[in-house]
Amino acid sequence: xxxxxxxxxxxxxxxxxxxxxxxxxxxxxxxxxxxxxxxxxxxxxxxxxxxxxxxxxxxxxxxxxxxxxxxxxxxxxxxxxxxxxxxxxxxxxxxxxxxxxxxxxxxxxxxxxxxxxxxxxxxxxxxxxxxxxxxxxxxxxxxxxxxxxxxxxxxxxxxxxxxxxxxxxxxxxxxxxxxxxxxxxxxxxxxxxxxxxxxxxxxxxxxxxxxxxxxxxxxxxxxx
Numbered sequence: 597x598x599x600x601x602x603x604x605x606x607x608x609x610x611x612x613x614x615x616x617x618x619x620x621x622x623x624x625x626x627x628x629x630x631x632x633x634x635x636x637x638x639x640x641x642x643x644x645x646x647x648x649x650x651x652x653x654x655x656x657x658x659x660x661x662x663x664x665x666x667x668x669x670x671x672x673x674x675x676x677x678x679x680x681x682x683x684x685x686x687x688x689x690x691x692x693x694x695x696x697x698x699x700x701x702x703x704x705x706x707x708x709x710x711x712x713x714x715x716x717x718x719x720x721x722x723x724x725x726x727x728x729x730x731x732x733x734x735x736x737x738x739x740x741x742x743x744x745x746x747x748x749x750x751x752x753x754x755x756x757x758x759x760x761x762x763x764x765x766x767x768x769x770x771x772x773x774x775x776x777x778x779x780x781x782x783x784x785x786x787x788x789x790x791x792x793x794x795x796x797x798x799x800x801x802x803x804x805x806x807x808x809x810x811x812x813x814x815x816x817x818x819x820x
Contacts (some may be wrong), residue, residue: 608724610638613659616657619665627661638726649676658687660688661729661730676702688711693713696714696740710728712738712740714737724776728776740773767794771798771811777791777795
């Protein structure tokens with residue numbers, strides 16, 4: 597994977613996770629196996645190459661994380677994600693795909709995906725997505741974050757963002773950059789609980805329900 601994005605060395609923050617890889621390209625599948633195998637916290641429990649097999653393997657193996665492509669044979673990754681989340685809502689699903697259209701991004705998130713990464717991104721972005729998903733947060737690759745802005749119903753005034761304290765602004769900027777809660781805590785010399793408190797305050801003030809929406813508000817207001 598490309599090293600165009602700065603590494604944040606997230607491996608120590610990952611909890612032990614069982615991972616199912618869903619990818620129909622044999623070379624990409626091998627690359628993912630080798631890449632994720634470098635992280636001792638991650639255990640690859642299975643690899644399948646189509647959406648129907650993904651649903652079956654999810655029920656049989658019950659992984660913590662599924663790394664899922666969209667363009668799969670027989671059943672695409674978006675529909676497979678929808679079916680898996682309906683049966684096993686506690687499984688976290690990270691989309692890793694070359695698909696970047698707004699329609700597919702929104703459809704993937706609406707289907708229940710916890711994160712959306714673009715193939716070719718730095719491996720630390722993928723690890724950040726996995727870490728965020730395990731925390732119950734949502735991760736959106738910066739390359740396609742602006743496409744989600746158009747999905748909002750109305751523009752966001754800079755006055756809304758202006759309601760945030762300076763520390764909340766600091767936290768929000770790192771959220772937009774894809775930092776996990778432990779990373780934000782380390783970068784700003786705060787405790788994890790303080791970071792969670794700031795994030796709750798941000799979401800309340802911006803009237804949003806999750807980190808993706810908060811990031812979109814920040815982007816629309818011209819914060820980044």
